[in-house]
Amino acid sequence: MSDPWAIRPSHLLAVFGCLTLVACARSTPAPAPGASQAPPAVAYEAHVAAGGIAPAGGALENPHAGDAAVAKAGEQLFAAMNCDGCHNPGGTGWVGPSLSDRRWRYGGADAEVFSSIYYGRPKGMPAFGGVLGIDGVWTLVTYIRSLPLPSDVPTESWEQP
């Protein structure tokens, strides 16, 4: 990063490439199936199914699930992609919602979080799939799923005990 104050998307790919290499070197993940294709739509498990019949949905599996080294790389990516600018360092919430409180607008399963990052969401979540690619998004998912739960959920009290 010779000129960190004016990084262009081409540079970002290089930054991301480094991080991926780190992740790859440590965990050698299997390449995502059909890496050049867009993933299929994912059913959101918490939706209420009309008629009691859940629709069929695509299945996405996180190739890095639970991998601490990938989660670490994801933390770097979380800063490099400016995720922290909206969700705060540690994903505790800023202008964008908290990612650490175990509460989810669009589902907290790996595949659901993947969909939110890859395609974006209404109310301002940009689509990062274009700049990050499939494995980059999985790296972020792995980090987000590793975040610790804040201590004061759900009750906040100002009374002396």
Add this chain to the structure above:
Amino acid sequence: MAQGSAFAAGAPAGPSEDGQWTMPAKNYSATRYSGLSQINAQNARSLHPVWTFSTGVLAGHEGQPLMVGETLYVVTPWPNVLYAFDLRKEGYPLRWKYRPDVSSNALGVACCDAVNRGAFYLDGRIVYNLLDGHTVAVDARSGKELWKTTIADTGNGETVTMAPVVVRDRVIVGASGGEFGIYGWLKALDLKTGQIVWTGHNMGPDADMLARPDSFKPPYDGGADVGARSWAGESWKTGGAPVWGWISYDPELDLIYYGTGNAAPYDPEARPGDNKWSASVLARRPGTGELVWAYQFTPHDNWDYDATGAMVLADLGIAGKSVKALVHFDKNGFAYTLDRATGRLLVAAAFAPVTWAKSVDLASGRPVLEPAKQTGVSKGKVTGVCPSLEGAVSPASPPAYSPRTHLFYTSTNNLCMDYGAAHASHLRATPYIGVDFAYHPGPGGNLGAFIAWDAASGRKAWEDKESYPSWSGALVTAGDVVFYGTLDGWFKAVDAHSGQVLSKFKVGSGVVGNPIAYRGPDGKEYVAIYAGIGGDWALLAGDTRSDDPTDVREPAEFMKDLARHTSQGGIVWIFGL
């Protein structure tokens, strides 16, 4: 307009006082002074609410209503609904409401809550900005949309929160995005058609800035292309300098004045140089956009010290001479009095605790820096910087000036910070920031105050301490009463001479809006104010929010009990005697 017998009970208003509020800051000078005097220091204790209205919107209610003829106009935060209330009828029913289609994508590009700072009325039109980068003109009588123009690109990090100002047939607008590395600008639209007439950037080459060597005369730091040369490499292209505050206008000099925001990113080592004209005041011709002068309050901004706060125009007696002055309370903690014809600095004095600079040198116009408080990635965490990056006053909280007391009235914040700059990478439509920061209460422990300021001498006349940062705008009237609201939800009327509290009322949510005064169709004086905490407080005191069960936030570290006193919710309040 009908004038009831009650009008005669007050001291007479000035002949120029029409009792309306047609512009964001009452007048082009941005004084937020109303010549109404029915409400005064003797009777203000009788103030009580006469009407309220829930806007149904939870974001921060910055800005102020307009009162034109017999109609009160209110713009909400996103989704930017425009309400027109009929003040002639009991209960003030709506004449109409206008609900534009505003993209929710803009919510992710707005740095600090989905606020809107108000509308402008001229020639039968209400003009205001939409968060997703549009300006609209609406027929003030029918509520029909007259035109809608795209002025900003959310895909490039731009949103629009500021209140436009209309000068003759020019609608002047700017964009937010200092946290997204935008290439900051000011634009003028034709009032009748909405067509963009000119665009002047706030930095960059002279051609982009509409600066000509024969007419651009900055009083201190000039030269060809200074707006590009004062940035390393091409860092000016992503240098921020947004326009999210207020615009004032001097008809005699035919100059508009506006402040620019922070330089981007927050790591100053990413952009060596003065970074002109970020954190500055610029003076332009409204007709052509031509840049006439500029003055930079915070060269090479190290601390996110936006200068988007109001530029108040007043004629002051300084050293025995009457001066056409421009007065500005900056986030950086200094209050500046400039000659508004030339931009030359006349007075600069700290109005809140300041540690980043020792003083401002009047000869060079530059701050005398405190070396230990300069920031950058190489410097690590710099502690004890005052003011915090919330500012010694928020630019969203404009001051008022009374030609009767010759005093300025403003909210202030008493917060300091630790500032650790970090590398930032520019990726379109994502935050371009680069800082790790923490706030601490400033000296004395009170987190804010409301003060009266003598801008001719640079001295504080009085101060009302507040437990929390003071985030509302100010209003002063010919009754010598000053009005402001507090973050914990009190609306206060205080004596303009002493600051003594005359009346206060708990308005349901913290106040981040600006009071107005007007004469109703019944001839009586009223004061209107928004309640509705938000803006930066939606982020910092996340526990004041309860609108989303999937998003639970911690209290502010430096202020753990604000949510004990207030929660979100927009309400329009009207008070009367």
